[in-house]
Amino acid sequence: MRTNSADTAFPSQIFFDEHLVDCSDGLTKREYFAAMAMQGLLARDVAGIGAEANAKAAVEQADALINWLNRGQQ
Structure with missing residues (x-):
């Protein structure tokens, strides 16, 4: 399974009386x-x-982690 940098990390849905009232990616x-x-x-x-x-360094580290995860899971 590949790690896609655009995939959501913590999607959520809010229900009230069993009806979806809000969601967030x-x-x-x-x-x-x-x-x-x-x-x-x-x-x-x-x-x-x-x-x-x-x-800049934080984003570079994030990209490096995603690339490493994808190389290791091929």
């Missing part, structure tokens, strides 16, 4: 993996890196 897997990587990058607390550099 949640984050994509890429967004979720990037957010998790961002936590680690910010926890390092390296001075002077900047928000843009951290964001």
Whole structure:
């Protein structure tokens, strides 16, 4: 099974009296993996890196994880 970066990580549905009233796709897997990587990058607390550099690094880590997962599951 391949990991698609656009697949949703946490889709949800809200029901009231057995009727669907709302649904959400949640984050994509890429967004979720990037957010998790961002936590680690910010926890390092390296001075002077900047928000843009951290964001770019987090997305690069997310993409690397997705690529690695797909290579290992072929």
